Amino acid sequence: MKQGARSTHKATRLPSLRSRYALLSALVATVLVSGALLAGWYTRAAIQDNTDALELSNRARASLDEIRNAVWIADNTLNAMLITPMPEHEEEITGQMLKARDSLDLLRRDPEIQEPELSAHIDALHVRLSDLNIEVLHLIEQRRDPDWVYPLLPFLTERLLIPNINFESAADLALLEIAEIDGRSYASELFGEFDEVRDLWRRMILNFRAGMIRYAGLSETSIEEQEQNIEILYPVIMERIARLESRRSRGELGLESEHAVEVMRTAAQEWMESWETAREIRRSEIWRADTEYLKVAVRPAQQEVFDMLSAVESAILDWSAYNTTSLETAAHQTAYQLWALTGLSLLFLLLVYLMLDRSVLTPIHGIARSLTEDGGHQLPGTANHSSQEIQQLVRAFKAMQRQIHHRQKALEHQALHDALTRLPNRVLLNDRLEQAIQLMERNGGQLAVLLLDLDRFKEVNDALGHPVGDKLLQQVARRLRTSLRGSDTVARLGGDEFAILALNTDGASALEFAGKIHQAISGVFTIEHQNVYVGTSIGIALYPEHGNDASSLMRRADIAMYAAKHQGLGSCIYSPEQDENRADRLSLVGELHQELQNPRNLCIHYQPLAALPSGNAAGMEALLRWQHPVHGPIPPDEIIRMAEHTGLIGPLTRWVLVTALCQFRQLLKQHPDLTLSVNLSAWNLQDPHLPEVVSDALRQCELPAFSLCLEITESAMMNDPVHARELLNVLSDMGVALSIDDYGTGFSSLSYLKLLPVDTLKIDRSFVMEMLEDENDAIIVRSTIDLAHNLGYKVVAEGVETGEVMTLLAALGCDYAQGYHLCRPVAFDEIQAWLERYSGGVPAHLTPGLQAIS
Incomplete structure (x- = not known):
């Protein structure tokens, strides 16, 4: 029986294309070698x-x-x-x-x-x-x-970036503390001294960046000039820090300001040491390995x-x-050999084609037809395969189907879990919290939401580095998991903030649970042979006592957490007294919710973009405005921050897209070449439903996808670059144009940006407004335009407030300009009037220089 099975297996064994081709090639090679031997014998015999x-x-x-x-x-x-x-x-x-x-x-x-x-x-x-x-x-x-190629580059990104971030962060915290104490942002002499130090630091960093740009352009003279500026500015910065230290010794600084002075001195010294090392590398002979x-x-x-x-x-x-x-005889013999080889080659090609057609092309055509007819769910069986290679192809397709299934499962897990700690993320926590609320509402019972963040986590990050901070978060996550019951859920919300959903838990049990968590977190953490100590502040909100929906419970747990932190308590249960300082904010949140249901004071303003060098209107940027009847105009940043913290950012984004696109459709009737730009927040880039929202808005307003451009800031994109890249690829595949807003203010690299499906870079106004007076700004703008064009991007310069700046941008090859020189952000009716006035060409107030360039 076994012998019969083996015989059947041998009888059905498929031939290999490789063996067929090898056999045919060997035959042809044998003929060629035989012909060469005969030709050599004849040539030797013929005395040629x-x-x-x-x-x-x-x-x-x-x-x-x-x-x-x-x-x-x-x-x-x-x-x-x-x-x-x-x-x-x-x-x-x-x-x-x-x-x-x-x-x-x-x-x-x-x-x-x-x-x-x-x-x-x-x-x-x-x-x-x-x-x-x-x-x-x-x-x-x-x-x-x-x-x-450039050994200097990794040194710059690894050694110079962190001191700069530490210096800037410390200065900002000190200024914020001084502003809160004084009540006015620029009222005190101390505020001015900190602001002066920060300004000197930024000037030094700007000289460093300009030097690096010129270094890439191989301009040695310009590099030496920037280095001299740094050498001049550094002693001035250290002298200003010494003044602040003298104030500290006199007890004139607050707690944050005292710490900021120490951090600023340390960061400045570390940056200077790293810069001097980088300069030595640059001056070495082997600065280019290639x-x-x-x-x-x-x-x-x-x-x-x-x-x-x-x-x-x-x-x-x-x-x-x-x-x-004997040249003539040898020439004839060579001609005969060439004809014979040519004929043999043609015959070999013909045989190869016939073999491929029978063994490869025809079976592949059958497989492709099967994939088309039933979607690839049922590939042909292995019995009809004509070769081992075709059989392997079918097996590879089936293996690919299994891999796709596994990847889909992995993507679902990735979308609902934090990549660092493997804990559920905010999306999964909100889903489980809503389900738990529905369960408690049906069956009766209580639940608790515990919101906690780590004390002194920032100090750990600053002192030991982000890799240690990441490992600390992973160990905290493990301790939290071991402290939970089987029915509880722990999630990481972001940064050092965690949340716990505890079912069937009252206030006393929640406090006892919080104490257990506090004890677990307060223990020593051993990371890379170092003992790390952190504390935690825990805020507790109870259902149904403190709220009947997930948003209210999360918000009030957050309030309780900050109350625990400010009062120095390990944990704290929410009480209405803690919420007094946020009454105005909650009122605004409610009014914002009403505005989204029935807009009365919420509207969209528009600011045009002009194409360069023609000066013609090329597009509009939609800008959110809220003219509050009591508080006056609410800043857009405050509106966005309020919406992100209260879960209204999704409805707000949908309202802005639909309102702006529908109004923009009216402009397209008279101005069909315009495009509409809409800004996205950092939260939008974490929303997996954003492509659906954009698609629905375009469909509702009956506009094609290419008429819409979505603007994303560098900082928002770099919060989670992997997820942002995936989401932007989906939007780009839909046909929506993408733009990087405020380019130059963040720390994103062109090596990452060139991987994104963006169409446009928007240079931040801080570089454009002073480019006539500041040579460094002009160099940065020109370099950015050249780099962007080399990568295939269009460039928009915002903050254009004079005709001279607009003329210079046109001469530098900038594609579009935007700013008060063209038009301030105005309401829809006013932008219609503006387009009617300037639709004929270059506006009359633009400079003759721009008209000459056009």
């Missing part, structure tokens, strides 16, 4: 060696010339790539090296080469050319890594190839000197 040798000499010289020319072209292209890399350089280099190798292979395969010395030289040339090809490909591969590698590796290998070419040519000349007769 001399003529054959002359023909061989000509062919060899031609091949050697091709090899030399290909190597020279590859070398010239390699030099050009090192100076100004272009996309076609790499293809040209590899193509020329392949051409040289093919020419050499053709020469090596020439059956007429029988001289041992010449064959040895050609083999040696093959080795040298292979070595050169390896070195060139290695150089091309290594150049794809900027850190390898040119050094070209000198020490590629050039010697290239010289060896040229030397070997000369040696082969000398050997050919020596050999050809002995062969000068």
